[in-house]
Amino acid sequence: MITRRNALSLLASAATLPLLPIRAKAQARDLEPDFLKILVAKGKLPPVEERLPSNPRVVKLAQMGRAAGRYGGTLRTLIGGQRGIRLVPINSYARLIGYDEALNLVPDLLASFEVDADSRVFTFKLREGHRWSDGSPFTAEDFRYCWEDVILNEELYRGGPPANMLIDGKPPIFEVLDELTVRYTWHDTMPDFLANLAQPVPLKIFMPSTYLKQFHAKYQPSQKLEELSYKYRVDDWVRLHKRVSRTNRPENPDLPTLEAWMPRTSPPAEQFVFTRNPYYHRVDENGLQLPYLDRLELNVSTNDIIPAATSSGQSDLQFGGLTFSDFTLMKTAEETNHIKVSLWRRAQGSSFALYPNLTYKDPVWRDVFRDVRFRRAVSLLINREEINKALFFGLAAESANTVLPESPLYKDAYAQAYAQFDPDAANRLLDEMGLKPKRFSRQRHLPDGRPMDIIIETAGESTLETDILELMTDHFRRCGIRIFTRSTQREVFRKRAIGGEIMMAVWFGLDNGVPTADISPQALAPSADDQYQWPVWGMYYQSAMTKGEPPDMPIVMELVDLLKQWRHATNHAQKTEIWHKMLQIHADQVFSIGTLNSALHPVVSAANLRNLPEKGLYGYYPMSYLGVYMPDTFWYDEES
Amino acid sequence: MLSYILRRIVMMIPTLLIISALVFTIIQLPPGDYFDSYISELRAMGEASDLAEIEELRERYGLDKPVVEQYVRWVGGMLVGDFGYSFEYRLPVSDVVGDRFWLTVLVSMLTIIVTWALAFPIGIYSATHKYSWGDYGLTFLGMIGIAVPNFMLALVIMYFSNKWFGISIGGLMDKAYLNQPMSWPKFWSILEHLWIPVLIIGTSGTAAMIRRLRANLLDELQKQYVVTARAKGLHPKKVLHKYPLRVALNFFVSDIGSILPAVISGAEVTAIVLSLETTGPMLVRALSSQDMYLAGSFLMFLAFLTVIGMLVSDIALALLDPRIRFGGGRAK
Numbered sequence: 026m027i028t029r030r031n032a033l034s035l036l037a038s039a040a041t042l043p044l045l046p047i048r049a050k051a052q053a054r055d056l057e058p059d060f061l062k063i064l065v066a067k068g069k070l071p072p073v074e075e076r077l078p079s080n081p082r083v084v085k086l087a088q089m090g091r092a093a094g095r096y097g098g099t100l101r102t103l104i105g106g107q108r109g110i111r112l113v114p115i116n117s118y119a120r121l122i123g124y125d126e127a128l129n130l131v132p133d134l135l136a137s138f139e140v141d142a143d144s145r146v147f148t149f150k151l152r153e154g155h156r157w158s159d160g161s162p163f164t165a166e167d168f169r170y171c172w173e174d175v176i177l178n179e180e181l182y183r184g185g186p187p188a189n190m191l192i193d194g195k196p197p198i199f200e201v202l203d204e205l206t207v208r209y210t211w212h213d214t215m216p217d218f219l220a221n222l223a224q225p226v227p228l229k230i231f232m233p234s235t236y237l238k239q240f241h242a243k244y245q246p247s248q249k250l251e252e253l254s255y256k257y258r259v260d261d262w263v264r265l266h267k268r269v270s271r272t273n274r275p276e277n278p279d280l281p282t283l284e285a286w287m288p289r290t291s292p293p294a295e296q297f298v299f300t301r302n303p304y305y306h307r308v309d310e311n312g313l314q315l316p317y318l319d320r321l322e323l324n325v326s327t328n329d330i331i332p333a334a335t336s337s338g339q340s341d342l343q344f345g346g347l348t349f350s351d352f353t354l355m356k357t358a359e360e361t362n363h364i365k366v367s368l369w370r371r372a373q374g375s376s377f378a379l380y381p382n383l384t385y386k387d388p389v390w391r392d393v394f395r396d397v398r399f400r401r402a403v404s405l406l407i408n409r410e411e412i413n414k415a416l417f418f419g420l421a422a423e424s425a426n427t428v429l430p431e432s433p434l435y436k437d438a439y440a441q442a443y444a445q446f447d448p449d450a451a452n453r454l455l456d457e458m459g460l461k462p463k464r465f466s467r468q469r470h471l472p473d474g475r476p477m478d479i480i481i482e483t484a485g486e487s488t489l490e491t492d493i494l495e496l497m498t499d500h501f502r503r504c505g506i507r508i509f510t511r512s513t514q515r516e517v518f519r520k521r522a523i524g525g526e527i528m529m530a531v532w533f534g535l536d537n538g539v540p541t542a543d544i545s546p547q548a549l550a551p552s553a554d555d556q557y558q559w560p561v562w563g564m565y566y567q568s569a570m571t572k573g574e575p576p577d578m579p580i581v582m583e584l585v586d587l588l589k590q591w592r593h594a595t596n597h598a599q600k601t602e603i604w605h606k607m608l609q610i611h612a613d614q615v616f617s618i619g620t621l622n623s624a625l626h627p628v629v630s631a632a633n634l635r636n637l638p639e640k641g642l643y644g645y646y647p648m649s650y651l652g653v654y655m656p657d658t659f660w661y662d663e664e665s
Numbered sequence: 666m667l668s669y670i671l672r673r674i675v676m677m678i679p680t681l682l683i684i685s686a687l688v689f690t691i692i693q694l695p696p697g698d699y700f701d702s703y704i705s706e707l708r709a710m711g712e713a714s715d716l717a718e719i720e721e722l723r724e725r726y727g728l729d730k731p732v733v734e735q736y737v738r739w740v741g742g743m744l745v746g747d748f749g750y751s752f753e754y755r756l757p758v759s760d761v762v763g764d765r766f767w768l769t770v771l772v773s774m775l776t777i778i779v780t781w782a783l784a785f786p787i788g789i790y791s792a793t794h795k796y797s798w799g800d801y802g803l804t805f806l807g808m809i810g811i812a813v814p815n816f817m818l819a820l821v822i823m824y825f826s827n828k829w830f831g832i833s834i835g836g837l838m839d840k841a842y843l844n845q846p847m848s849w850p851k852f853w854s855i856l857e858h859l860w861i862p863v864l865i866i867g868t869s870g871t872a873a874m875i876r877r878l879r880a881n882l883l884d885e886l887q888k889q890y891v892v893t894a895r896a897k898g899l900h901p902k903k904v905l906h907k908y909p910l911r912v913a914l915n916f917f918v919s920d921i922g923s924i925l926p927a928v929i930s931g932a933e934v935t936a937i938v939l940s941l942e943t944t945g946p947m948l949v950r951a952l953s954s955q956d957m958y959l960a961g962s963f964l965m966f967l968a969f970l971t972v973i974g975m976l977v978s979d980i981a982l983a984l985l986d987p988r989i990r991f992g993g994g995r996a997k
Contacts, residue, residue: 101840106950107754183721258757267721276755293754293761295836295942296843324840327940337827339840516697 056312058096060319061303070303071160073314078152080136082307084315086658089126091636093309094660099320100634101341105328110288110297111274112345113321115225115645117284118652119306121149122222126653128541130219134163134283134306136205143595144214151205156304157281161235165201170234172199174243175270180263189221189228216592217545225649226273233281240266275299285316285657297323307657316657338362341631342659344369344643344650349417352627363632368420368625372644375426375534375619377493379403379481380557383578383616386525389473394528395578398458400615402451404443406500409620411446412493417624426534426619427608431642433541434604442612444619452504462505469505478507482521483531485512490531493620522560523573530557534619537646542600544647546591549607550584551576558616580614633662670980677972682740684968689736692957692964698728699752699955726750726958739961749958753951758962762944768837769943771855772936773927775863780870787871788878793905795883807872818865819938826861837862837941862939866932881913918981925974926967 057065057073064070086093104110123133132138134155139148155163176186177196186196197209209218209230221228238244240253242262250262259265269277275288282288283306286299299321307315326334331346336358347355355366381394381403393399409423422430424440460469460477469477479501483490494510501508513521521527532555535548547553551562554573559581564573566585576582584607591603611617626643636658642648700719722728726749727735742749748758787807791800826832837858842851885891886909894904933945940946944963951960983989 264725274755290844293756293763294844296840298844322840324843326836327937327946329937330940333823514695516695516701519701520697 056314058301058314058319060096060301064303073303076156076160076304077308077314078155078306080152081314082133082152083310084307084655084658085310086636087310091658093311093313094317094635094658094662096313096317096319096660098318098661099322099341100318100659101322101324101339102343103326103331103334103340103346104297104323105326105331105346107292107294107325108274109325109345110276110323112650113286113288113299113323114272114275114282114284115649116651116656117286118225118649118655119284120223120227121230122219124223124647124649124653128539128647128653130223130543138219140219144216144218145211147209147215147218148202149207149209151207152306153205155283155306157233157235157283158287158302158304159233159236159281160304161233161281163231163233163283164204165207166204167231167234168207169199169201170237171230171232174234174241175232175266180242181266187228189217214593214595216594220544220647223647225645225652229272232270236279236281237266237270240269286318286321295325297325299323305657309658317660318657335629336362336364338364338631340364340629341634342637342656343629344626347627347629349625349627352625355627355629359632365630365632365634367628367630367637367639367641369628369641369643370429370431370623371626372429372431372538372642372648373533373535373622373624374428374538375424375617375622376421376624377490377620378426378532378534379407379618379620380530380532380616381618382522382525382527382529382557383559383581384525384561384574385528387528389471389475390528393458393460393471396458397614398454399460400618401443402454402504404615404618405445405447405451405454406504406506407497407618407620408446408500409444412496413621415496416489416492417621420625421621422623424619424622425612425615426617426622427538427612428535428540429538429623429642432539434601434608436605436608439608439612443615446500448500448504455504455506460505467503467505468507476507477505478509479529480509480511481529481531482511482513482518482527484515484518486515494531519555522557523554523564525561527557527560532557534617534622537644538622539642539644539647540604541647542597542604545588546604546607547588549611550588551581552588580610584610631661635660635662666983670976673976673979677976680972681965681968685740685743685965686736688961688964688968689739692952692955692961693732695955697955698723699957700728702955703752722752726752739958743962743965748962751951751956751959753954753956753959758959761947761959762963765942765944765947768941769945772837772859772862772866772941772943775859776866776870777924777927779863779867780874783867783871784874784878788875789882789905789910791875791879792882792886804872804875807875810868811872813868815865815869815932815935816938818868819861819935822861822865823939832857832861836939837943843942862932862935862941865935865939877916878913881916882909885909885912912986915982915986918985919978921978921981922971922974925970925977 061070061073065072070076104112119134121132121134122130122138125131134152135149136152137150139150140146149168151163151165157163175181176190179185185191190196192211192213192215195212197211197215200208200210202208209215218228222230240250240262242250245253245262247262250265254261254265257265257268259268269280271277272280272282275282275284276292278288278291282302285302285305285307287302288297289300290297301316301319305315309315324339326346328346331340331343332351332354334340335343335347336351336354338358352366352368355364358364359366381400383391383395385391385394404425413419413421413423422440423444425442425444427439427442428435430440455469459472462469471477481494483494491510491512494508498508518527518530522530537544537548540546548556550566551559552566554560554564554567556563559576561573562576562581565575567573576585587603587607587610591600594600594603628637628641628643630637636655637651638654641651641654643650647653700723704719727738730738739749746759750756751758751761754761787803791803794800838851838854839858842848842854845851886905888909891904891909894907895901899907933949935941936943936945937949948960948963950956951963
């Protein structure tokens with residue numbers, strides 16, 4: 026059997042020059058990837074110069090401290106199920122506007138964008154000559170089609186435009202200024218439009234209109250649509266259009282894309298192949314069209330087997346399906362199986378946080394939870410150092426549930442707030458509250474005489490949670506509080522939380538531990554029903570005030586108000602100030618009790634894969650997993 | 666005979682209906698539906714999901730309707746060959762099962778053949794050499810086969826086959842051949858990977874079969890006619906083969922009923938550990954992610970095969986062994 030590796034070494038030219046950039050420059054005369062040469066020679070594809078936009082996005086690798094590379098190779102990776110193919114568009118991360126490594130918003134598919142002073146008018150300019158992967162032009166028409174023919178079409182969008190396109194229920198005014206320029210205008214400040222476009226799964230405001238018009242009732246006679254519906258086995262044109270235009274999971278190989286790799290496999294399959302998009306809009310400093318890698322190969326496996334298969338060298342890039350506990354296995358296989366293990370840091374605000382439920386249904390307990398002294402006491406009762414040493418080899422950071430040092434909003438004070446282990450102080454706080462133990466026993470009691478027994482519920486998904494709770498039990502008991510763990514199952518857990526039936530929940534900390542001031546601070550105010558410190562209030566705002574209850578704690582109302590202020594803030598300084606106010610309230614009030622963050626996550630790659638950073642942040646948003654680190658710039662170094 | 670078969674076929678209808686109701690109930694028992702688990706899975710990774718699309722799917726597949734109505738829709742669909750829609754794969758169920766089906770049949774058939782090929786001679790040897798060293802030794806080996814959990818054996822074998830022979834971990838063929846049409850190299854690759862699951866799944870079945878064959882045969886060898894035949898000086902081989910063995914084979918035939926569904930569903934746990942491209946792992950995943958139509962239709966298919974298998978084995982038994990009568994009481 027010829028593996029990729031020895032095939033490459035067979036192909037590798039004997040000529041070796043000491044310095045890579047020089048060699049890459051020497052090759053720069055030939056910009057056409059070998060992978061596409063046959064198609065170009067046959068006349069099925071125009072040459073690379075004609076395929077690129079006239080002003081492609083130039084990625085200056087040397088400035089980023091990386092090496093410019095060369096074309097070629099297949100990247101194999103393992104996915105835990107067919108759903109895993111959604112990772113390709115997330116990691117490939119071609120967006121109108123995207124985050125760079127420093128988490129600034131930069132134009133990517135767009136040549137440029139303009140936002141007026143009070144964030145109401147957004148003007149987007151496209152790159153000239155930019156084409157979809159099927160060669161059809163990418164123009165303002167694609168935006169018009171998406172807005173007028175799809176989003177405003179009452180059959181396709183029965184509920185009207187998506188909520189994050191509306192302000193006070195009103196949609197924007199959309200204009201096409203010329204073939205390459207579009208404008209969206211709202212009547213009031215639209216704070217997170219750009220951030221929504223830079224999401225891992227972005228807000229959809231453009232679609233490949235040339236391809237999709239053949240499935241749209243406005244452009245296609247109904248008889249033809251019926252034929253197509255029959256062919257795709259759907260009931261009507263609405264489902265047909267939805268089915269062929271889905272991008273979250275790239276299951277339609279015919280759908281043109283702007284991402285670096287285009288899908289080549291229709292499900293169901295055990296292996297999904299993606300090949301390079303010949304019209305991709307990025308080039309490196311030598312003029313080579315990205316991506317460097319010709320093919321992606323996603324092999325469907327099961328989550329249980331991914332670590333073993335990865336360690337045996339069956340994956341050239343793997344981060345999903347691995348956890349820190351697999352690190353030792355990977356490390357031992359490094360030498361023999363030509364893989365490299367890097368440890369990245371998880372971007373959550375806390376790997377494990379306790380959420381006393383301020384909306385718990387029992388009034389006596391609720392008042393206890395709402396007393397800030399109680400929450401501070403609980404935080405002081407957690408021996409973070411012990412947990413870190415026992416479960417993370419001491420490699421994680423002991424911190425409250427707040428932003429990470431990598432975030433521009435970080436302050437030491439936020440991370441250290443009530444994050445020391447101080448049982449004496451905790452005891453004093455509880456005594457102050459009047460939760461005194463009865464005579465001859467340690468057990469503390471509630472004001473109404475019931476013993477203080479706290480049931481902590483977990484979604485039952487990781488042994489880490491139960492291990493940590495186990496470590497906490499003794500410290501709590503010494504302080505006169507008994508804790509009991511109850512592991513349920515995720516749906517049950519969520520339902521109980523929304524119903525106000527959970528006393529104290531265990532969940533991750535902040536999803537995004539590296540926010541910038543331009544990212545909405547909604548995680549810090551009641552806004553969703555999976556905020557376990559106030560699920561009922563979160564539900565209230567998530568359901569546009571139709572379900573749940575409004576908050577009745579002044580300090581929480583202040584957070585709601587600050588979030589409103591952030592939405593209307595127009596400049597960076599204001600937004601930063603609001604963020605700090607909110608983070609300060611959280612640090613002070615300990616609404617959620619964080620333990621450790623910056624936990625490590627192994628990222629495994631083939632030993633000769635270049636440009637994958639040794640250290641990075643691992644998270645869904647805003648990093649888009651590897652997205653901001655540009656997997657299209659990864660390449661195989663055959664000499665190593 | 667004919668009226669008996671007809672009666673059996675008519676009886677199958679209520680049986681299958683009851684099974685379908687049971688299957689449906691069990692699938693509905695866990696709280697929430699597929700979309701709840703889908704949303705929360707995405708949430709756990711910090712991802713928000715496309716709620717609009719999910720609401721639309723919910724409505725389309727009637728998940729917001731009363732349970733009874735959902736059940737009627739599902740059963741009604743199956744009658745006209747519509748097995749519903751897999752949410753996980755976003756495809757009709759029949760499309761999803763397609764490819765895996767044949768691989769599963771291949772693995773299971775081979776497993777059954779291997780099981781029989783091993784159990785048959787050992788069983789006969791054990792019965793004819795009762796309480797000998799050979800009997801004990803072989804039985805002991807068989808018992809180990811039963812006692813060691815399949816998945817553990819799978820893990821161990823997988824590790825060593827990778828270490829010694831460089832066979833890739835998991836799967837039924839080399840990755841290069843996935844999605845490729847059948848060819849000699851592909852077939853060879855399948856054979857290369859096939860022996861591991863076949864051996865593992867086979868080991869547990871073999872021992873049980875040895876014991877049953879041995880017990881049946883011992884019963885038969887005690888009988889008068891065997892003693893008589895021996896006394897008359899018939900060749901020992903003939904004494905064994907002419908009747909006792911044939912009679913002892915009854916249970917082989919009655920096993921056909923359970924073999925049919927086993928051929929399709931195979932050993933799920935082993936298949937999951939080895940990540941085989943068979944239907945077992947798919948069924949388990951469908952159950953855990955509440956992909957109800959995929960799981961339900963699949964379970965119904967298994968039930969259908971079981972019922973058919975029972976019928977076939979009953980008829981075959983009747984043909985094989987004249988002592989078996991139909992219909993309790995009437996023939997007395």
